[in-house]
Amino acid sequence: MTKLEARMTNQAASQNGDARHSATIAAVTPTLCRLLGVKPPAVCQALPLELGLGLAPARLDHILVYAADAIGRVFLDSHPDLKLRLVAASDVQVELRAVFPPKTPVCFASMFTGAPPEVHGIRRYERPVLTCDTLFDALARAGKRAAIVAVKDCSMDIIFRNRAIDYYTGDYDPQVLELALELVREDRHDFIVAYNQEYDDVLHKLGPESHEAVAAARRHVETFVRLWQATEEHWAGHNRALLFAPDHGAHFDVERGRGDHGEDIPEDMDVLHFWRVSPARSEEGLGRSAPMHRRR
Ligand SMILES: [Zn+2]
Secondary structure, eight states: OOOOOOBOOSHHHHHTTOTTOOOBGGGHHHHHHHHHTOOOOTTOOSOOOOOOSOOOTTOOSEEEEEEETTOOHHHHHTOHHHHHHHHHTOSEEEEEEOOSSOOHHHHHHHHTTSOOHHHHSOOSSOOOOOOSOOHHHHHHHTTOOEEEEEETTSHHHHTTOSSSSEEEEESSHHHHHHHHHHHHHHTOOSEEEEEEOHHHHHHHHHOTTSHHHHHHHHHHHHHHHHHHHHHHHHSTTSOEEEEEOOOOOOEEETTTTEEEOOSSSHHHHEEEEEEEEEOOGGGGTOOOOGGGOOOO
């Protein structure tokens, strides 16, 4: 498949009615649903993104979402090496806004329901188990096998519990990566979200541009590349997508001398999502059968 440099059109964005004409991360849920041919959750209000990939709806059967906490658009703009690495591992780059306030549970609740905070109910930093309909409920209803792999006791580990999906927890990011790689290898799920948090943890202590934070962000980018490689190897027989999907950005709080997020400023609100969509091997006309995987 040739590399597509397409950008999303502003169609969905302007329909979402925001003054700055940019869709929010809530658009992720209807986009995933359309790609998988699943009816969106009942509370979904956002419109699907136009990814410009010429994909018919319901073409994909495997999707892996890598949610790296707090990697914002402003941060990536100031680290072109990291951004280029993400570009190289993806087909489409989409500019989105977080929802307000840009706090982790508020944002992931919107990203995986398609609903704004006033509808899903998480409007500040609090972590109840959501009672509204979510992407994971919609996937289960459609007979899709879904899994969340997250760091134990983080927001992603808590707020989507009690659904008919599989939950895996790791002590920290490296264990989450190992679990996610294992799940991709086993090929038992149609939809996987893997969540990492080191960059967010470090920025709160040392600032979003500290040497340690940038090193953590680099690890997240390399994790995305490893997950991409794993899907290429083990999901080659599936029409598939991979998504790098941070929840919000962050800024340096001068008064407190450390990083934070939660304000209506570009550093906190603007994110870039990176989508990669790949056809099953057989659809590329290569006539390869499944055992052609090369191990590296
Ligand atoms: Zn967060």
